[in-house]
Amino acid sequence: MPMLRDLVRKVAAKNAGPFQVTLDIFCGSDEAYARVAPALKDKEIARLFGLEPQLLRRFDIPDLNVVKFSMPRSVVQGSRFDRDMHGAQFATLLEEIDI
Amino acid sequence: MTTTVLVPSGVLGLGFSQEALNLGIARGCDVIAIDGGSTDSGPHSLGTGVSKYSRAVCKAEWRALMQARAQLGVPLIIGTAGTSGTDSTVDWMYDITCELAEELGQSLRIARLYSGQSAEFVISKLASGQISPLSPAPELDADSLRDMSNIVALAGAEQIQAALETGADIIIAGRTTDTAIIAALPLSRGEHPGACWHGAKIAECGALCSTHPGSGVIRVTFDKTGFEVEPMAPAAACTPHSVSAHMLYENSDPFRLYEPGGHLDVSHARYSALDARRVRVEGSEWIPGPYTVKLEGARLAGYQTMLLALLREAHYVAHAQDWADKLVSVLSERVVAQIGLAPADFTIEMRLIGVNATMGPLENRNSQPAEVGAMCLITAESQDMADEIGRLANPFLLHMPLTEDEPLPTFAFPFSPAQTSRGAIYEFALNHVMALTTPLEAFRLEISEVGAHAHVT
Numbered sequence: 001m002p003m004l005r006d007l008v009r010k011v012a013a014k015n016a017g018p019f020q021v022t023l024d025i026f027c028g029s030d031e032a033y034a035r036v037a038p039a040l041k042d043k044e045i046a047r048l049f050g051l052e053p054q055l056l057r058r059f060d061i062p063d064l065n066v067v068k069f070s071m072p073r074s075v076v077q078g079s080r081f082d083r084d085m086h087g088a089q090f091a092t093l094l095e096e097i098d099i
Numbered sequence: 100m101t102t103t104v105l106v107p108s109g110v111l112g113l114g115f116s117q118e119a120l121n122l123g124i125a126r127g128c129d130v131i132a133i134d135g136g137s138t139d140s141g142p143h144s145l146g147t148g149v150s151k152y153s154r155a156v157c158k159a160e161w162r163a164l165m166q167a168r169a170q171l172g173v174p175l176i177i178g179t180a181g182t183s184g185t186d187s188t189v190d191w192m193y194d195i196t197c198e199l200a201e202e203l204g205q206s207l208r209i210a211r212l213y214s215g216q217s218a219e220f221v222i223s224k225l226a227s228g229q230i231s232p233l234s235p236a237p238e239l240d241a242d243s244l245r246d247m248s249n250i251v252a253l254a255g256a257e258q259i260q261a262a263l264e265t266g267a268d269i270i271i272a273g274r275t276t277d278t279a280i281i282a283a284l285p286l287s288r289g290e291h292p293g294a295c296w297h298g299a300k301i302a303e304c305g306a307l308c309s310t311h312p313g314s315g316v317i318r319v320t321f322d323k324t325g326f327e328v329e330p331m332a333p334a335a336a337c338t339p340h341s342v343s344a345h346m347l348y349e350n351s352d353p354f355r356l357y358e359p360g361g362h363l364d365v366s367h368a369r370y371s372a373l374d375a376r377r378v379r380v381e382g383s384e385w386i387p388g389p390y391t392v393k394l395e396g397a398r399l400a401g402y403q404t405m406l407l408a409l410l411r412e413a414h415y416v417a418h419a420q421d422w423a424d425k426l427v428s429v430l431s432e433r434v435v436a437q438i439g440l441a442p443a444d445f446t447i448e449m450r451l452i453g454v455n456a457t458m459g460p461l462e463n464r465n466s467q468p469a470e471v472g473a474m475c476l477i478t479a480e481s482q483d484m485a486d487e488i489g490r491l492a493n494p495f496l497l498h499m500p501l502t503e504d505e506p507l508p509t510f511a512f513p514f515s516p517a518q519t520s521r522g523a524i525y526e527f528a529l530n531h532v533m534a535l536t537t538p539l540e541a542f543r544l545e546i547s548e549v550g551a552h553a554h555v556t
Contacts, residue, residue, distance in 0.1 A: 016351040018138050018527040019235055023345045037341055050461055065342055070351035072235045078141030079526040080400055080446065080478055085141045089457050096464075 005095035008032055013091035017075035021087040023094055033065040038099045040067055048075060048093055056081040069094075100128055101322045102285035103128040107167075107330075109304035110134045111177060115315025119306075119407030120333035123316045123357055124167050126331075129288075130263075131175045132280040134303060135192065136182035137528070138395065146248050146397035146525025148187035158195050162178035165199055165269070174201065174263060176270040178254075183395075184274030185249045186215035187349055192271045197549050206550035207269055210262040214273030214545040216250040220541070221394070221533065229534040231391070235549075236530040247396040249529055250353040255359030255392065256295075259283035259539035265546050267405035273542075274395065278302040284322035284344045293383035298326035301345050301380075302354055305499060308345040311335035325381035327373060336376035343370045360537065361387040391539060394527035402482040404489040405522035406475040408496045415501070416453075419471040422501050423449035430492050440488060445479040445488060472512070482520055489518035 005011060009028030016022040016098040025040075027033040037060055048068040051071055075082045084090070105128040108115035112135075136144065136151075144151050161177075168175040189211050202206050209257020210405050216473065222241045224230050236245075242249070251274035260283050262270045272280065281299035286292060298319045306314045314332030330339050346365055347353045356363040364384045410416055430447050434440050450471030455462035476498055479485040496517070498507045535541055 014349050015139070016349050017530070019144070019233075019530045020154055020351045022347070022351050022381070024344075026344070046459070048463075058352065061353065064347075066344070066353075067349065068347055068353055075235075076527055077138070078143070078428065080524065081448070082141075083450065083457055086139060093458065093461060093463070 003066055003095065003096040004097050004099050007036055007064065007099055011091045011095035013088050013090065013094070015073070015077055015087040017071060019073055020070055021073050021090055023091060025067045025094070027065040027067070030065060033062060033067075036049065036099060037067050044097070045094070049090070100508075101320050102288045102290050103318060103320045104281050104284065105131045105161075105315045106133065106281060106302045106305050106319065107133050107164060108309055110136060111164075111511065112157045114160070115305065116332050118165060119314050119316035120163060121320055122166060122333070123331040124170055126276060126318060127171065127175060128318065130173050130284045131164060131171070133164065133177050135177045135180040135282065136184060136188075137179060137306035140182070140424040142397040142525040142527045144181075144183035144188070145251070145395060146399065146523070148183065148185040148249050148294070150183075150188050150191055152182060154191075154195065156194075157308075158199065161195055162187065162199050162295065164195070165203060165205065168268065169203070169205055174284075176259065176272065176275070176283075177271045178259075178275035180271050180273060183249070184214050184251055184272070186213050186273060187269055188535060189213060189273045195267060196271060200550040202537055204550070207548070208265070208267050209360055209509060209547050209549055210265050210267035210270045211545045212258055212262050212270065212272040212275075214251045214254055214275070216252050216394070216541060218244045218247065218250065222286070224533050228253045230394070230407060230531050230535075233393075233530045233532060236250035236477055236526050239529070239531060243398070243493045243528060244396070247398045248525070250394060250396040250529065252361070252392040252533060252541045253396055254378070255279045255538065255540055256286050257359070258286045258542045261539060262544055263287070265544070265548065274536055276393075278356070278358065281319070283483040289323070290321035291324055291326075293363060294321055294324070294326040294380065296356065296385055297365055297368060297380060297383035298360060300327065300363065301328055301342055303304045304345070304348065306330050306332065307333055307348065308342050310341055317405060325383075327377055327379045327380055329377040336379045337380055339370035339372055342378045342380065342406070343368070347429070359392045360390045361385055390538065391532040391534050393532050394529045394531045395527065397525045398528045400524050400526040401478045401480060402485045402516050404482075404485040404526050405521055406477075406489055406492060406496055406518045408473045408475070409513060410471040411469070411511065412508060415508060416468065416471050418501055419451050419454055422499070423451055423473060425501070426495060426499055430495060432486075433491055438491065440479070445477065445484070447488070447492070450474040450476065461469075476523065482522065486520055486530040487519065493517050
């Protein structure tokens with residue numbers, strides 16, 4: 001089974017302020033978007049990030065061939081137990097899921 | 100009438116192409132606007148009121164922008180000066196500006212916009228029900244507000260417009276929204292409000308909305324129905340995709356952006372290529388709302404000491420997590436028994452570099468690395484106490500075996516002393532908005548004349 005990163009142009013993550021993180025899947029083509037968007041299950045994404053599914057926000061943006069997920073950070077940016085100040089490495093968890 | 104804003108880069112201190120800036124100067128503009136910071140790098144700058152950027156680098160870049168301003172005769176604005184936009188980092192930027200004014204022989208009117216909030220003012224707002232939490236928000240009461248070392252409010256376009264109306268050549272603003280410094284002038288000149296905020300969001304990171312993010316300089320022109328965006332570096336291009344995709348960046352909702360006094364809605368925005376490197380956008384909407392400003396605050400969260408041991412022996416690499424768990428348990432017991440601290444007064448954390456230091460419990464891969472970096476993070480209520488716990492931890496981190504019946508290992512310590520005092524750590528303590536009666540209620544403007552004509556009345 002291919003990983004998400006094998007099918008899309010780029011997966012990016014970044015803080016959206018200190019309390020939220022946002023992940024963008026740039027599919028790169030209509031074909032990749034058509035394959036990837038329906039295969040991304042909200043429950044699985046929430047489980048990947050140890051999150052209650054109702055806290056996950058999802059935006060399907062066919063004009064850009066992008067699927068976007070936003071979620072509260074489980075640890076506030078820069079607090080004692082934070083491991084990733086900019087939140088960018090969260091993208092790796094997502095890009096390695098099997099599609 | 101149109102209004103053109105030149106944005107030299109996403110933040111002062113990150114660099115821009117001088118060639119691209121020169122091309123921007125040659126094309127002309129009505130204002131130069133650049134951001135000076137954000138919360139990106141964590142709570143330390145806000146907590147301490149100190150810039151994270153090099154003073155020398157900021158001064159060199161600011162020199163080029165002050166020269167550009169003088170050449171064009173237009174205002175120059177920096178928002179969120181000195182990384183966090185506290186009153187002390189505004190003063191830091193003002194000192195740099197005064198030095199440069201003298202070195203360059205410029206006579207300037209400088210407006211400083213202060214965004215710092217006293218705890219007592221915010222407490223009075225809290226008591227009168229004018230503070231609302233965003234989601235998720237830390238608990239808030241008068242005591243927690245008094246504990247914060249700095250509180251800032253994010254200024255919007257109105258406060259920047261007030262500074263522009265003083266006739267200032269340079270505006271050094273404390274914390275502002277990233278967009279306000281760009282949107283302020285076109286809004287006051289009556290350009291399309293949805294376009295003003297949308298174009299400001301697109302340009303706020305400089306050339307990040309183009310195909311060559313590192314080239315820095317972006318030019319945005321606003322008019323009565325939309326805006327046009329163009330990168331100044333000849334190799335860079337803005338495309339409908341690169342521009343529209345920028346609404347995703349650091350934004351939890353790609354269609355809405357909340358600002359003081361309303362929000363931007365780009366659901367119906369239309370992006371069209373004017374040519375291979377310029378994009379025009381129309382259809383963005385500004386929806387007026389209550390006048391609220393976002394608050395940011397940071398408070399001291401203890402003092403930290405760090406030790407690093409390197410595990411290369413295959414047996415310990417294979418069982419690094421068990422070893423680390425045992426170490427935390429042994430050390431915690433010893434701190435309570437021998438130093439006499441209560442468990443709530445300290446934390447000891449092991450992060451295994453090569454295993455799961457980045458993801459922690461979310462890590463789902465378990466390939467065997469050649470070696471593991473065992474980072475031991477100790478946090479306590481004073482630096483002396485964190486260091487003392489570090490000294491207690493040192494021999495265990497160096498020699499603790501997995502089981503009692505095996506020879507004592509000796510891991511690699513890369514440093515002497517083994518421990519590094521990290522100093523005070525801070526945490527973000529506010530994710531709230533504050534309602535204002537007038538935009539300037541929570542902000543202060545100070546105007547000064549510097550350079551040659553300052554001595555002439």
